[in-house]
Amino acid sequence: MTADFFWNAKRPPTRGPKPALTLDRIADAAIAIADAEGLAAVSMQRVAADLGYTKMSLYRYLPGKTELVAAMLERSIDEPPAIPDGPWREQLTHWAAALLAAYTGHAWALEATSGRRPVGPNEIAWMEAALRCLPPGLDGAERFDLVATVAGHVRMIAGQAGGAEADLTAAITAVVRDHAGEYPAVVAAIGEIGERGGGDNAFAFGLERILDGLEALLDRRRSQRV
Incomplete structure (x- = not known):
């Protein structure tokens, strides 16, 4: 595992055509996949295919998937x-x-x-x-x-x-409605939220x-x- 690819990014040549791929473009393609399908769907092969390149083309810019995910995070934050x-x-x-x-x-x-x-x-x-x-x-x-x-x-x-917090509160409320005697502290807190807000x-x-x-x-x- 290395971070050198972050700090020694390939610079475009001063003469001749610029390279078609960049680390940012690779990361953007991977981010698009992860946003749509989750991180598990991201692979060097998949990203290369979506970009219209071979998998080996990506290895000129970063060593593997661990570094690819790091590049995605770096780009997204x-x-x-x-x-x-x-x-x-x-x-x-x-x-x-x-x-x-x-x-x-x-x-x-x-x-x-x-x-x-x-x-x-x-x-x-x-x-x-x-x-x-x-x-x-x-x-x-x-x-x-x-x-x-x-x-x-x-x-x-x-x-x-x-909305996970609100969903959890709603789920708890539905359960304790019929078991209020067993969870008085939970019922009291939910009741106060209902009266005063603040959740x-x-x-x-x-x-x-x-x-x-x-x-x-x-x-x-x-x-x-x-």
């Missing part, structure tokens, strides 16, 4: 958006919302981030953008851990995209609690130094 100036909480919230949008734009993206994979410049740029949002008072390991925690929350919510807010609620925890940690450390 694109570069991170510019983070507006402001308090660190607002900046991290902006970053997390943008990452959520990037993941939910392609149903296969979460699967593509599982396991070992080559990492490209866009993915590292997202990490760079998040680290720049963080307030002082954390060491290097803690900064990485905090970004991993926020990204993990985003991934969890992205996995529920498409399907796990992204904002969870992110705020993570940031509350970080703020409490930093406040405690500042008070200990006084």
